[in-house]
Amino acid sequence: MARVLSLFRLQPFLALVGSKNPRLCKMSMDSRAREVFAAAVEAVQPDTVVRQSIECKEDSVIINGQRFALKHNLHLVGFGKAVLGMAAEAERIIGDHLVKGVISVPHGIQQTLQQHGKDNLLLKENSCIKVMEGAKHNLPDSDAQKAAEVIKQLASELTEEDLLLVLISGGGSALLPAPIPPISLQEKLDVTRRLAGAGATIQELNTVRRALSFLKGGGLAHYAHPAQVIALILSDVIGDPLDLIASGPTVRSDMWPEEVLSVLERYKLLNSLPASVKEVLGRPGPRWRENKDETDKAENVLNAVIGSNSLALNCAGRRARELGFRPVILSPGVCGDVRSVSRLYGLLAHFGCSREEPPPEIAAEVLRLGPEVGVESWDLCRTMQVLGEGRTEGWGATCLLAGGEPTVELTGNGRGGRNQELALRVGLEMRGLQLPPKGPVFLSGGTDGQDGPTEAAGAITDGGLYEEALAQKLDINNFLTNNDSYTFFSHLSAGQHLLVPGLTSTNVMDVHVLLIPPIPINIR
Ligand SMILES: Nc1ncnc2c1ncn2[C@@H]1O[C@H](COP(=O)(O)OP(=O)(O)OP(=O)(O)O)[C@@H](O)[C@H]1O
Ligand SMILES: O=C(O)[C@H](O)CO
Structure with a gap:
């Protein structure tokens, strides 16, 4: 009965996130991620x-x-x-x-x-x-x-x-x-x-x-x-x-x-x-x-x-709602090594896209990573609860938002930035994780419009990144070892994954957007 009631209350929202809104139907997940990022930047002009x-x-x-x-x-x-x-x-x-x-x-x-x-x-x-x-x-x-x-x-x-x-x-x-x-x-x-x-x-x-x-x-x-x-x-x-x-x-x-x-x-x-x-x-x-x-x-x-980053995330959340997502703000204080941060987003993507109750090991690893990446256990539990509800209650699509400033330990001499490297690594973590028609999608961007010494602010990736790179004869691991994420994304599909808003005249660190589509009814 409770389930029926909660679905009843959600009807207007579900109508929006489902395939009935023709304007939203035409927008790809990538362009919606870009719009959410743009709203974050706009809020802190x-x-x-x-x-x-x-x-x-x-x-x-x-x-x-x-x-x-x-x-x-x-x-x-x-x-x-x-x-x-x-x-x-x-x-x-x-x-x-x-x-x-x-x-x-x-x-x-x-x-x-x-x-x-x-x-x-x-x-x-x-x-x-x-x-x-x-x-x-x-x-x-x-x-x-x-x-x-x-x-x-x-x-x-x-x-x-x-x-x-x-x-x-x-x-x-x-x-x-x-x-x-x-x-x-x-x-x-x-x-x-x-x-x-x-x-x-x-x-x-x-x-x-x-x-x-x-x-x-x-x-x-x-x-x-x-x-x-x-x-x-x-x-x-x-x-x-x-x-x-x-x-x-x-x-x-x-x-x-x-x-x-x-x-x-x-x-x-x-x-x-x-x-x-x-x-x-x-x-x-x-x-x-x-x-x-x-x-x-x-x-x-x-x-x-x-x-501040919080203000940017709140406004991004409002835009995400207009675009048909249920927004959830993880934290404006994500920091730590980009490898741990990418692992966390990869796990959350798997958690959110899981068709059945995800194995408890996922939640345990998410909670273990929390202190390494500056995120409180409480915020991680709250986020996993929302992602879980998305699955069990049929909430539809979710937009997970976070911000902060992860770090990259430079070992190579390629061109890149922490946002592009994070997006690349999250793409790898989400390998094979693709729900029809497309998703999940991850975007990482510097709100100043510049990521390291490159003209891009960041990049957008999804679970098909590895195969896409393979088909184009690009060896992701070589690029990663050389911290060459900008060169990688410039070559991949003619730079389509890059986020290049130009200089934005503001700076409240980085914004991360993880869009998780609704799990299609027939495969739930
Ligand atoms: N090739 C690279 N690959 C990955 N990250 C890199 C690379 N080169 C530089 N970086 C990272 O980019 C960051 C410096 O870039 P940027 O100038 O955007 O810094 P910032 O901290 O955002 O500066 P500010 O916020 O003061 O404008 C550093 O964190 C550095 O580790
Ligand atoms: O100017 C500075 O010290 C840094 O940008 C941090 O505010």
Whole structure:
């Protein structure tokens, strides 16, 4: 009886996911996966997230439920890959209450946006915001250092009558280098580059960056004191940790030398540190010695995350529903080695496509993999429950969504990225898993539109990948050993599996989409 009732409630939904909706019938699983990904990216466009978070009303601005009086007293600074579009929208909303601004953005970004016709992400001609481009190849350079100095100067001149709007997005660390003397820019760059090369995580990297910088780890907010600081943050770090995104320039973080030294020791850099770095790490007291106000008063700071991987996944889920899928969000925090992550998705695909109750070993392995890939057991159980219901209750098609940033251990010298490598590996894990007319399908894409040093954002695969490659005389394992996933997908079926949305002007890490079709009635 319960089953009959639940099916009754589901009738409108089943009508949509079944073959009765002619528009959906015509759409392939691949194009639906691409649409779901596009919706994720759309949700975190820099202008959209700013528009959704700032409201101007009767000479005041409301952010996160807090009201601040506007009296032609608003200054703006920003740093990060998505900040140009954020600043353009903020200026449109705030109008002439905005007195002055400076943003540090990636080299060449204005030209790129112009070429792509993204005028909505560009400043108006007579804007009062100064744009400074720098950090070629995402590395701090003297242009970015100049921008950091101008930003520091602007912040230092503010009074308690002023508001400082700080726009922050991924890539902000490289765009705001302010090494504490006597550390030179080159020395700071060397330390961070060696750490990154040795496999340090972004958490470890930014812990060290914070300790060597005037502006990171709350330094910017400190310089802006006594002005009210409002930071709007587009997060590109798992868990949205305020103190780590762009190394937290508006988040006061106490520096523990032991913590920094233990990171440096872990990657065997302790003995080869420049004398300047050792000296700065050995100093007691606050880092902001040359500040106008030496006393360490509490700053007036509001930090608000206005865009994140979770937001992207939620909007992707809504689009998936419109496209006839029951969405289930696994986690926005998938990390760990790409091999374990691909195994997890492969197992979930088998679990979801199983015509009978899947063997308990599948669920056991899924749960065992959880800690390796940053996913809670609870989220895995919830997801398997939804997939199970899809089978037993006739829910129809399911769209499993997740996000994060897995890692690839580079052993070869081919061209690729973590998303393309993940898609390739999941294709192999799903080998032979094909339900008529097609499925399941897996997509992995970087929301910034770029996967490693390639022009693709990621790729789409299914259980027929291995046979397709074999028929085209492409040896998947050779490509994998050489980390050459981009070359593989470029050759396979004339690049049809590649996801190439172009630069998206935003970044909330990666999005993974696993579409599981309904199991056809006649074979259930
Ligand atoms: N040939 C390759 N195959 C697989 N992964 C690769 C390859 N080359 C680089 N990568 C991976 O790509 C990542 C770097 O690419 P990308 O520039 O997209 O980084 P990112 O972390 O997304 O940068 P950001 O988010 O700051 O823009 C690293 O994780 C690196 O291991
Ligand atoms: O800029 C940075 O530090 C990274 O993009 C993480 O936010």
